[in-house]
Amino acid sequence: MVEHVEYMEAAPRGRSGGPAGPQRRSASRAEEVDIAHACERLWIDPDFVRLRRRYALLSGILITLFLSGYLTHLLLSAYARDFMSIALTGPVNVALVSGLGQFLLVSVLTWAFGSCARRWVDPLADRVRSRMEAEHGTGAVRP
Template structure:
């Protein structure tokens, strides 16, 4: 048996475990809804900018209008999502991934 065949069989075995499936479920249950939410938020900004120009042009404070606030909130939401994912990953994904990595390393030795 070659090393490549051995390596792939180890990964196939790990992939078939309930814990690996749990890791995938945890990742997907966070990443997919957050991706959809961000895309909806981004597209709302684009659509409002294209079709609701009067609304986006409303001045809020001095020369700061609704469009500028929405644009800045795009950056804020991006940083928030990154921070929230890092917390989620550290709490829910990393411990399980570390366990699985340890099992793979044991088998490969």
């Protein structure tokens, strides 16, 4: 017994399952142009410029503090061996305390970054995000 199978010619589809061809391309192109214009307006927005500056300043300060602490420990270990070998209590010397102090330094800097970001960066980022979403609809401007 042979079954008869009819093949239906389906309309070409794009990657996302939507219609392919000129309609899909023009809609996609228009969306890309809208996003590009929104990004251009975002880059010159005074709040966004202020947000980038605050983030860069905060990151720069904390990176400088971390590298200063790490390089101090490294240079003291390499060039001030007598100082680093001073025993504080029993087998615990300055080098061990300084090495463990690196963990404390990273923890404190991480806490400071989170605290400062919540206070100075996050409110500004929320304001910029809400303005862009109100202007272009929720989720319209996503990288």
